[in-house]
Amino acid sequence: MSETTEVIKELLESINVDGNYRTESLELLEKGESRYLRDFKVNFNSTLSSEHLSAKEIGLIGVSIAINNQNKPLLAYYTSFSEANGASAEEIAEAVACASLLASNNVFYRFRHFTQKEKYTQIPARIRMQIMMKPVTGKEFFELLSLAVSAVNGCEMCVNAHEDSLIKLGTTEERIFDAVRIASLITATGKVIY
Incomplete structure (x- = not known):
């Protein structure tokens, strides 16, 4: 061999x-x-592994990115990794929900950003986002998941908004950076294992 x-x-x-x-x-x-x-x-x-994220948080980021990228082998792996590190079924479901919600938000807000037309900012989005109000994983971590998915999906407006929210919540830049680093490497893995 x-x-x-x-x-x-x-x-x-x-x-x-x-x-x-x-x-x-x-x-x-x-x-x-x-x-x-x-x-x-x-x-x-x-x-x-990360100096700034728990193993459970890494697993939940993995679940969210695997769902976002429609990667079954990585979804199975990170779901199991999350469970082994204490994630509940509700927390795993929320990581899935975050990926789905951010898929719509990233398309919508990227459109608004790309067009640069004031009219589109005045029309209501009509995208229901109640899960963001009281997330099971906590506001800070849901914002971190949202940032990671938005970075993978390339929504500049969303990345900036979530990063700003995280800084206002007291999140360190190292924690933010590590979440995006991990999301980028999971995405890279999914280009080879799918």
Whole structure:
């Protein structure tokens, strides 16, 4: 077994996927004996720890980003990781709900931002967002989830609004940065394992 195949097998098994499973992306990386796979494995493993986020929070970010990116293997992994680190069914459901709500918000507010037309800011959004008022995970963490999803979806207006809210809530920039870093690496993982 080549070193490349061994790295793929170890990574897949670490996320509870059969070591022989292959996506088109994995096949191409394996065939080309890509050195990237070592970085890929290290990057994925770095999503599992943080000096600024608890393991439960990391898992819930993983759930939200996996839902956002429609990634079944990563959703299963981060759901299990969340549960193993104390997340309740309600908290996991809220991470799912956040991804869904932010999908609509990110499209809508990105449209408003792109068009730069005053008229569109005067028309009511008519998007129900009651979950944001009293989140099970707490206001600060729901804002952090919202920021991470918004960063992945590329909504500048949403990223700025959620980051501003987090700073006003007393969240450190290191905590914000780590949430986005983890979201970016989960997204990168999903380009290869899906």
